[in-house]
Structure formats: C-alpha cells, structure tokens
Amino acid sequence: MNIDRVVLAERPKGEPTKANFRFEKVGAPKLHKGELLLKVKWLSLDPYMRGRMDGSKSYAAPVSIGEPMQGECIAEVIDSQNNEFKVGELVSGGFGWVSHAVSNGKQLRKIPKSNIPEQASLGVLGMPGHTAWVGLNKIAKASPGETIVVSAASGAVGSLVGQLAKKKGLKVIGVAGSEKKCTYVTEELGYDGCINHQLASSVEDFRQLITRHCPNGVDIYFENVAGITLEAVLPNMNDFGRIAVCGMISWYSGKGLQEAMIFPKFWRMVLVKRLRVNGFIIFDHKESFPEFQKEVSSLIQGGEIKYKEDIRDGLESAPESFLDLLNGGNFGKMLVRL
Ligand SMILES: NC(=O)c1ccc[n+]([C@@H]2O[C@H](COP(=O)([O-])OP(=O)(O)OC[C@H]3O[C@@H](n4cnc5c(N)ncnc54)[C@H](OP(=O)(O)O)[C@@H]3O)[C@@H](O)[C@H]2O)c1
Missing domain, CATH: 3.90.180.10 (Medium-chain alcohol dehydrogenases, catalytic domain)
Structure with missing residues (x-):
C-alpha cells in the first residue's frame, strides 16, 4: 500500500x-x-x-x-x-x-x-470553534449591550463569534469580502450589519462605514485580519474598548505592510483610548475545550447555531x-x- x-x-x-x-x-x-x-x-x-x-x-x-x-x-x-x-x-x-x-x-x-x-x-466543534468561544468569552469578556465588530465574519472562527455574541445580547457588525458573504452573515447568521471590505475605496471611507454601522462606537474588535480593517476600526473604538487579537491574515504573506499605519500612531491610540489589546493562541486554552464543546454542540443540535x-x-x-x-x-x- x-x-x-x-x-x-x-x-x-x-x-x-x-x-x-x-x-x-x-x-x-x-x-x-x-x-x-x-x-x-x-x-x-x-x-x-x-x-x-x-x-x-x-x-x-x-x-x-x-x-x-x-x-x-x-x-x-x-x-x-x-x-x-x-x-x-x-x-x-x-x-x-x-x-x-x-x-x-x-x-x-x-x-x-x-x-x-x-x-x-x-470546524465549528473543533479548533476554530473553540477559538471563537475562548476569544469572545475569556479574552474579550463580552457583555450584553456592547457593540462588537468581527472581521472575516463568514469564516470558520468569525461566523461563530458573531452568533455567540448575538446570543449574549451584543450588537454585532461583521466585515466580510463579498456581498454574498455579507448577505449570509446578516440573513442567515443574524448579525445586525455587515460591511463588504472590497467596496471600501480608502481607509477613510472604510472608517466612515464602521462609524455609520456603529454610531455609539465599538466596544470590542474581534481581530482576524488586520490590514486596513484594523486601521478603519481603531479610530471607532470606545474608551476602555478591548481588542481580541486572534489573527492577522491580510499580513501573513507580507502584503500591505509598507502602507500599514505607523506604529507610534497605533500606540498613541491604545494609550489615549485606554484600550486592552489581548493576543491569544488557542493551544493555551485546552482546559476549556470540553465546556466549549458541550455548550456549542447542544446549540447546534437545537438549531440555534448555524455553520x-x-x-x-x-x-x-x-x-x-x-x-x-x-x-x-x-x-x-x-x-x-x-
Ligand atoms: N489565535 C488562534 O489561536 C487562532 C486559531 C484559529 C484561527 N486563527 C485566526 O483566525 C482568523 C480566521 O481563521 P479561520 O480559520 O476562521 O479562516 P476563515 O475566516 O474561514 O478564512 C479566512 C478568511 O480571511 C479573510 N481574508 C483573507 N485575506 C484577507 C484580507 N487581505 N483582508 C481581509 N480579510 C481577508 C477572507 O474572508 P473575506 O473574504 O470575508 O475577507 C477569508 O475567507 C485567521 O487570521 C487565523 O489565523 C487564530
């Protein structure tokens, strides 16, 4: 063989x-x-x-x-x-x-x-699902009434983050890369809105789209992509907001790094807005896997979570x-x- x-x-x-x-x-x-x-x-x-x-x-x-x-x-x-x-x-x-x-x-x-x-x-019951669950509950410590922005919103991690956040009583705005993905995110997954990042003509345009969807600012940013999405979300963050840094896929192959926001500008924003920026790697959270799996599998069986x-x-x-x-x-x- x-x-x-x-x-x-x-x-x-x-x-x-x-x-x-x-x-x-x-x-x-x-x-x-x-x-x-x-x-x-x-x-x-x-x-x-x-x-x-x-x-x-x-x-x-x-x-x-x-x-x-x-x-x-x-x-x-x-x-x-x-x-x-x-x-x-x-x-x-x-x-x-x-x-x-x-x-x-x-x-x-x-x-x-x-x-x-x-x-x-x-997927939803494995590593990506666990990442979504840990990022939302343990890292971002999401609370009802808050506004969360989720990038790569239709993907393996993002799609569960938004659905769990909705169940917790947050306002959820997704960012995704096509109209088809945005329609799925709002109509099937129940997000309150979704921005197609392909349609943003500039970082400034993108920033305004986030402001329009989040008039009361952003309390939590679930970071999956970095790049211009991060640059557009940052100025919209509320004081004492939290960023769960899960991934930065747009930079994985080095594309866009030259044009990226200069570090002092970013650092100043973290200071003046008193942001909590918390990177996490799912392998450090093995102990919560059984709790995550029990909760999410029963939500899937009850038809409350889609994937x-x-x-x-x-x-x-x-x-x-x-x-x-x-x-x-x-x-x-x-x-x-x-
Ligand atoms: N910290 C951890 O332990 C951990 C564990 C698992 C995953 N992650 C991270 O979580 C993120 C999502 O992973 P996943 O498995 O759920 O993948 P996924 O979201 O199913 O697929 C990746 C998505 O990233 C988006 N993307 C790619 N290039 C982009 C760009 N230049 N700008 C904006 N969006 C871009 C695309 O969505 P659109 O078409 O919507 O743009 C693509 O469909 C990744 O960054 C991954 O590395 C981290």
Whole structure:
C-alpha cells in the first residue's frame, strides 16, 4: 500500500504558490504492536499553516522542507494493534496532508457518535470553534449591550463569534469580502450589519462605514485580519474598548505592510483610548475545550447555531484550496474530503 502526501517543496517568498508544494507517494511503514493504521477522511485547512511554511521560529516549529504539511484530520482506524482502538472507529489528530498515517494512539481524540456530521469536529466543534468561544468569552469578556465588530465574519472562527455574541445580547457588525458573504452573515447568521471590505475605496471611507454601522462606537474588535480593517476600526473604538487579537491574515504573506499605519500612531491610540489589546493562541486554552464543546454542540443540535463548510475533494486539491483560503476564496470552513 502507498501513502499519498503533499509536502513542502520550498519556502514561499511572499505569497505562496502551488510550486511551493509537491504531491508524492511513499510506501506505508509496517505496523508494530501498540500502533494503528489510519485512513484520513477529512483534512482541515487553516490560515496558521501559512506561518508554518516560513523558516522563522514562532509559537510552533516550522514544517521542514520535504516533510508533509501539518494539519488536523479526521481518520478511520483501518488496522489496529492497539487494544484501545477498534477498526472502524473515527479519530481526530494532527496527521498532516496525507492519505494514511500510523499512530501509537497517543494524542488522538475519538469522535463520539452524534447526529452532527463528523467533519464539524474540525470546524465549528473543533479548533476554530473553540477559538471563537475562548476569544469572545475569556479574552474579550463580552457583555450584553456592547457593540462588537468581527472581521472575516463568514469564516470558520468569525461566523461563530458573531452568533455567540448575538446570543449574549451584543450588537454585532461583521466585515466580510463579498456581498454574498455579507448577505449570509446578516440573513442567515443574524448579525445586525455587515460591511463588504472590497467596496471600501480608502481607509477613510472604510472608517466612515464602521462609524455609520456603529454610531455609539465599538466596544470590542474581534481581530482576524488586520490590514486596513484594523486601521478603519481603531479610530471607532470606545474608551476602555478591548481588542481580541486572534489573527492577522491580510499580513501573513507580507502584503500591505509598507502602507500599514505607523506604529507610534497605533500606540498613541491604545494609550489615549485606554484600550486592552489581548493576543491569544488557542493551544493555551485546552482546559476549556470540553465546556466549549458541550455548550456549542447542544446549540447546534437545537438549531440555534448555524455553520457553513467549503468542501473540496481529493488530497491533490489541498494546495489550491489552501491558496484560496488565504485570499478569501473560501466560503465557510475550508475542508478537503479524501
Ligand atoms: N489565535 C488562534 O489561536 C487562532 C486559531 C484559529 C484561527 N486563527 C485566526 O483566525 C482568523 C480566521 O481563521 P479561520 O480559520 O476562521 O479562516 P476563515 O475566516 O474561514 O478564512 C479566512 C478568511 O480571511 C479573510 N481574508 C483573507 N485575506 C484577507 C484580507 N487581505 N483582508 C481581509 N480579510 C481577508 C477572507 O474572508 P473575506 O473574504 O470575508 O475577507 C477569508 O475567507 C485567521 O487570521 C487565523 O489565523 C487564530
């Protein structure tokens, strides 16, 4: 049996391209006692993978050249020499961009049988959903009556942030990259408004659009994108406002950094508005995962939370789908079905 995999062929210079990846086949290793063979069914594509393509050190180690890209997957046990896992069971784990994996069973999570589709464990009920829940409740400490702006509002993280915020009694304004996404955000997810950032002709125009949607100012900014969205939101922040810094996808490949607001101007705004700016990485919040999962799965089962998936087929589609994700070409949680 062969294993298909997508490896990092070279590090990107600026924006990644398909040439940075290589599709290859390797032989499957022999199974030893205590190990299990897994067939990957679903691969999650997430923006953090862009950072892992660079050689520089971050909060996690980079992917080495020639090694499979990292990524969370859902896989079926197809052979087992480990008493704790039976053939046919579904598990999730960080197997990477591969068709099959061998595991010793450690750091795997069994996917419980449920009426919610299994792949939700990679999105609304997995890492992105947990990020939304932690960012809103523990980092931003949202309260009823406040106004929140959520960027990448139709995406895996943003779509849950806004819905949970609405349930808590906040006024929620989204920012998204097309009219279709904005319509989904307001009509399906129930946001109070949504700004299409593609239509803003300048930072000043964008700033005025935020003012129009948030006449009483912004108490919380859930930051997913940075760039001109951040520049437009900042002047609208109320005194003592909070910014939950979750991601800055528009800057991941270095685009727009030259034109970005100069640091002293930003720092002064943090001072005069007495803002609390709080970056967070979800891996530091593992202890709250069961509480998050219990709450959000019961909201999904009760029809109170909606989610959208952008499903692409075949491991070969992973590089192009990933590039789409970085450029707003996804509509919902980006997944590859193998
Ligand atoms: N801190 C953590 O632990 C943690 C964990 C998970 C995710 N994150 C971060 O959360 C953010 C959202 O992740 P996700 O998985 O939910 O992805 P997503 O929102 O499903 O997809 C990414 C979206 O980013 C938006 N985008 C891309 N380039 C942009 C640009 N130049 N300007 C404005 N928007 C742009 C696009 O939406 P539009 O078409 O609407 O612009 C795109 O659809 C990312 O920054 C990610 O790195 C952080």
